[in-house]
Amino acid sequence: MINLKGIKKSFNKSEVLKGINLKIEKGEVVTILGPSGSGKTTLLRCLNFLEKPDGGMVQIGNIKVDTEKATKKEMLTIRKQSAMVFQHYNLFAHKTVLQNVMEGLIVAKRVKKKDARYRSELVLEKVGLKDKLHHYPSQLSGGQQQRVGIARALALNPEVILFDEPTSALDPELVGEVLSVIKTIAKEGITMVVVTHEMSFAREVSDRVLFMDGGVIVEEGTPLEIFHAPKEERTRRFLQRISGDSFFPPLKERVN
């Protein structure tokens, strides 16, 4: 379970997160939509303390941290509760696919090498990369690299996986393979927070959709509520802008 209370973050005196409150249940898949610059990435990064929030409380699993008093050790502990999948994959360039996935297990989680290898091969098989174990990231397509990124996160067996626009750096023809991997693991009951601009994906996998704008969560609800009956004008305008009017077919068609 995740619980955020009053998360605030400013950069150079401009407030990017204005007190975010958010509860996420175990196994829930939450997607975050919102215009560029609305603070989506910053929110994810505050969750794993890649950015230290200026104020508020972060709880993931059993670990609870008051951000104002957070020590280095606490930040490391809470960071180990989560894993992240980055927009630009951020794979370790000098390590093979297998080593990329094993690294966190061996170094941070102190898993025995043999066990780490076993577990890593298993997740890599799940993301369809069993035949690329000894390739370097530079030898892979973007879609393959991102699937390594997902495997690296998955291998850690974290309380939650944070996805920051996992497909937006990909060529259009590679988006599908990555989304389908994410869908598969979403169905396995792993808690996920996904920032995305892929509307049909969000509609399909989310238990809950958040719409962020200007550093606040403007609206939240089920995909059905958000996509078909948004309450807030800002949400409606955003959805219209990003998808064009024709994208959303009438409700009847979509239900079946």
Place this chain on the structure above:
Amino acid sequence: MGKAFDPSLIIEFIPTLFHYLGVTLQILAASIFLGLILGVAAAIPRMFKIPILNQLVILYVSFIRGTPILIQLFLVFYGLPAVLQIIKIDVSKLEAIYFVIITYAISNGAGFSEIFRGAIRAVDKGQTEAAYSVGMTSTQNFFRIVMPQALRIAFPNVANSVIGSLKDTSLAFTIGVMDMMGRGDTLISATAHALEVYISLSIIYYSVVLLFEKTLGKLEKYFNRYQKADLSAAA
């Protein structure tokens, strides 16, 4: 002017001079090794912006860059004993070669510190964030993710410095070190065949540099094995 040019002397001089290559390589190895340590030590205050030390390193690097190595050599040779005298350490009996090694270590250290700093900054920050995101500490990240890649990035520049430094060692004879160049100097005095001596020396230096370039190039390729250019080779 010397005597009439005699090419056969070149063949004769080469083995004599080659005999002193060991001294040259000793100077090189010691000054590179110490220079690497000094380079790391000097890069740290720059990277972490440690006050005062940071400014001192900036001054150190710019002074080394802005003065001829020959003058640095004389400064160390005459200056170091004078400075050490103040704290009652007598180095007047110290062999000249040590002053050469110290000078070149200081000079290499300045260059290396800049190379290291640039290389560490050139490693993709995203990978550091990824390392943190899987739960690594900043120390683990530095030694396992950043440093191996920084070494690869730094390598070609370090290799260039090594070759440059090899040639610079030829100045050691000016303070009386008997390396290849020093031996050449005495050969010239003894035979008055300066041109033949310099041709012999250039042949030896050039051969050694070529050998170094070849070896270092191979090492560089090894370091780059995970880079894009190698894609077809490794796939």
